[in-house]
Amino acid sequence: MASLRTLYAADGNPPELRTNMNVDFVINYKISSDALVEAEAGFTQLIEALTKAGLASEVRRGVDHTSVLVFVKVASEKYLKSRIYRERVQDWLYGVRIKTPEKDVDKIFEEDPIVDAERLRLVYLLLTSPKNEGGAGITPETGQWKYVESIFLCTIMLSTGNGSSSGAFGEKVAFYFAFLQSYFSFLVFPAAFGFASWLILGQYSWLYALVNSLWSVVFFEYWKKKEQDLAVQWGVRGVSRIQLPRTEFQWDHEAADPMTGEAVKVYSAKKRLQTQLLQVPFAFVCLLILGALYLFCFSVEIFIGEIYNGPLKSYLTFLPTIILTGLVPTLSTILGNLAERLTEAENYETHDAHEAALTQKIFVVNFITSYTPLFLSAFVYMPFGNLLVPYLDVFKVTAEKISSSEKLTTQSFQINPDRLRTQIIYFTVTAQIVNFALEAVAPIVKRKVFKKVKEVQTEFAHKNEKGDVVPADAPEEAAFLARVRNEAELDVYDVATDYREMVVQFGYLSLFSAIWPLAPVSFLINNWVELRSDAMKIAISSQRPIPWRADSIGPWLNALGFLSWFGSLISSAIVFMFSGDSNGPRGEPSSISAWALLLTVLCSEHLYLAVQFAVRYGLKQMHSPGLHKERAERYQMRKNILAETLDNAVETKPLPDIPTGEKITRAALEEEARQASLRGHGTPEEAFWQRQQGMDETITIGRSLISKMAAANKTAKA
């Protein structure tokens, strides 16, 4: 993220970047010439809702003639402060903010001024949260707000940023970049070791697989610790405990909470469970569709590449690649949308629960699309190829029927020992380059083309009119408005896409890199570019993301843990099966001894678990600056409160004066007797505790008891 600053600086700070006009958010409001009355009424409702939520608004011409832009900020500084104060108190109550909030509002904001991200988060909540919670309740593109196309932020100003990467784009995005940076640094080791392995040990090396697996444990456990440290450092630890309600949540009925008496929105857990169970058929459908597709292409590929020897072979070779390249992204998108709709139907109450459920499904889809080809090659084609090829005759018959004129020549089938390596090289090198092109280059090209088209259209429209119907922008705003209109057209930055890419890559590394030890080298190079292109993407080619807080990378952590563990099984199985000789697999399935394979996998897994246990224990013993800081702050807070409360409540030194006791004199005994008679001897309990008055009496009597009894013992012994 350090590069962001230089990115902006390189722009030479042109006038439209110099100010945001104090605008917090921009609403892009679509104009429909077919339903003009409805659009106008909707606009009125929008401005009214904003005003009621305490927001000020200004309207300007939008992009071309198809929209107007509504600029939003908080109407009164006082209202902003009171809301932010409320947020900070809530943070304190949930343990996110450790320092007890001052009761004097002005003093608070002197000590801890409102930062950009805090304000923007609050305004976004005012825009989107339901009306009964004091918000405007705007849900873009749905229901009442169907003409609201988007709500977005103006790109960040250098002057307003507080300098830290976590502040500018929110901790949620900052966590992605911190993760990517850590992952990149950690990759140096397997890259170096992988390169050395490739030179010395060759492919399918036991040592490489072992080291790689141990590395993945260390990285995973390290990151879990690092994550906590960062959360403390950024002041967001425990922020996931504060759950944001989803405005889209549909409840069955409202009920009074039996304990608190608060009205709570209830959605039947049974209904949700029923919807959740749809995940099982969903996963099966994914597996079936993608599996069938891969199997089909795979068979065609084998048939054409290694058996078929007829006409057009050089063209037909590309057939499976064309089918896959055309269908897989389409299918992935369809399944991704299906996952989104399924999660929507599961109807979660909070944003985090919704996101976790969606991430899980997206992970399943990606797991299947990414790794199925390699699984098929490693566990079906290589060991059972010779047994399966006869079934490919169906293609032969089809091919013969189509080209019935001449006889097909076929060559005898030979398992291609390099197939796995070719595939892994494709996925770790070629696919990464293609992906980079799609992700970083394509949007820029697309936007340039679209812009050109729009310009031509607008020009055409202008020609048809006599002068512009809409008043021109004021000169001092023109540059700013032009920039905002540009930004309105940009894509929304979705950090999940970037996470997904890295998690899938981690999977290749953990599961399959033993096939080709240069894979981590390729990943290292790719991630060097990725770090920069992602920073570029977020800064320039996307709308600025809403600076959400987060205290971890969330559900992706589980995905990483799963891949790391699964890698211990798969990589050991692959190495065992193929490490025999470098020319090909160990042989026919019968010659691979099943029990040895199972024993290998079993040992590998348990070794993995044992190492994980040890690493976890070791890291726990290590000094953690973040947790240490948090503990120290908490301790200080406790000490302050304790001191304050105790000062108010009880004297600090209530220890009674030590009674020195009196010498047992006749006068004292008489006095005692008098006291006792006055008290009427009291209860047996009182009498018990009055027998020896004061420390000295107890000591005297005790010593005399001791010496008498010791003497008696001595006599008894003698």
Add this chain to the structure above:
Amino acid sequence: MASLRTLYAADGNPPELRTNMNVDFVINYKISSDALVEAEAGFTQLIEALTKAGLASEVRRGVDHTSVLVFVKVASEKYLKSRIYRERVQDWLYGVRIKTPEKDVDKIFEEDPIVDAERLRLVYLLLTSPKNEGGAGITPETGQWKYVESIFLCTIMLSTGNGSSSGAFGEKVAFYFAFLQSYFSFLVFPAAFGFASWLILGQYSWLYALVNSLWSVVFFEYWKKKEQDLAVQWGVRGVSRIQLPRTEFQWDHEAADPMTGEAVKVYSAKKRLQTQLLQVPFAFVCLLILGALYLFCFSVEIFIGEIYNGPLKSYLTFLPTIILTGLVPTLSTILGNLAERLTEAENYETHDAHEAALTQKIFVVNFITSYTPLFLSAFVYMPFGNLLVPYLDVFKVTAEKISSSEKLTTQSFQINPDRLRTQIIYFTVTAQIVNFALEAVAPIVKRKVFKKVKEVQTEFAHKNEKGDVVPADAPEEAAFLARVRNEAELDVYDVATDYREMVVQFGYLSLFSAIWPLAPVSFLINNWVELRSDAMKIAISSQRPIPWRADSIGPWLNALGFLSWFGSLISSAIVFMFSGDSNGPRGEPSSISAWALLLTVLCSEHLYLAVQFAVRYGLKQMHSPGLHKERAERYQMRKNILAETLDNAVETKPLPDIPTGEKITRAALEEEARQASLRGHGTPEEAFWQRQQGMDETITIGRSLISKMAAANKTAKA
């Protein structure tokens, strides 16, 4: 624990049970007739230390002539209240107590009176915590306090108990009984199923092993949840966060904490790690010694029972049992002491860390002593017996040498298919009965005998003297003092011993019960007795335990989890190996297909893990009254604080009045121009937000923009 009340009631409430004389603790101070001066000086120091710590003391004659008893209570009610108030504020700061403590001390104790357990815990801390922390710093039987034999509590009074079992003996003990009760209830299911299996399926049943393993998952996960609920119900959730420093902790040096500036006691982590590493050789030594012993007895047993046919066979058969019965308990005790000393040397700072480390070692020792014989039988004797027996010739030769006169007759070796079952019956029935006898009956007998001996001794001593040298007890105290002298002789109740027994039993159930499905029936019966005998033990035949708090069963939970997981491996392996035919094992090792065994174990383990995951998820969805209550209380607390703070700090309705805007009239425009010129046009930002003043202007201008642009679009399209 319900039986405790009836137990006491059955006593008919004799006079010595009617009052505790307000005594909190009793110190048993030994008298040494050989070092009389030292003993007397020590006594003086003791009383002075007590007084300085704010405690009142009374001294009385002790047991016979060998000790004096020092009775202790808090000297001043005010001091007690201030200390307890401090504890409660600390509880609140650590999140254990949810209600914010009142600032008015008297009001607090009206609402929440001091309970017995609270006071006793506090007094115990005053007695034992270091002097610089306001305590008396007494460490029985060590250093300065070597004549302090013990510090104990008088048994509980019905009148002072607050009725709940958690209150009377502390939550630490209450958790044991709650665990035992839950475990007992859960055992009903495997007992019933086991009985049915025994009737219908016979031994080594797949179905039984599967159901048993699933049951153990459900029980374990259920208990984890139950534990939390109980902790909330008893108001001790999170209490483990408040760590009690160990008085025995030895520090290298004091250093200032870099963050808080507090002086902290530092012990080198490296030194501790070095000591901790001794655990590895310790475990090996345990395994070696006990393993060798078992192997030796095992071989002797096989040799005598199944090969040897010579003279004295009927006597020699008992030889291994005699060796084991004699040596194993001794060895266990020695290893237990070693474990204690090792933990002592690891020098932990807090009680919990010390206890966790000790528990772990004790578990290892018990694991080895309890399960090694069965492991040997199942995985060495049964599969490899025929191969190993020839090595037993060494015994034959020895035996022949000893009884050189006549020729030994030997019978040919046959693996005894019932051996495993005989063993498991021994461990689940015979050993439990023996254990019960040792645990419940022996101490009573022992005490009776000891008492008789002492009485005779005292009588003898009296005869040698002319009358008693020590004044007799006051009549109103005599009954009470007699009772306390009796209690001084009782054993200390150690809940760890009882936990250990149950955890070992759970291990037999989880690992080996597939051998003999009646095992859970035997455990059910045993635990019915155990529940009662443990209650009896704690109430009558032991000193009352100090009512420590706890929020879980602590380190034993990990032991249970480990056994449950390990059971999925071992029981599946056993069933696989022996389920072939009911007459014996599947055959020679070669005939057991190794890969099938491994596959079985692998599948069983992963099935176990998957079920665990599902059960965990399912239980998480279920309603938990405890957690619900806690959440509700926390919510209420937050709401109160929020309301209070916000009331003080900012007005609750700071939303500005909605400006209605003015009609755009000539007058208004002129006024605006005047205002602008007065302000000197301001910054571009100000100008931007002043273009549309008020909601109505924004709406008017927006609507006009929309209709103009829509019209333009229509023309363009046409």
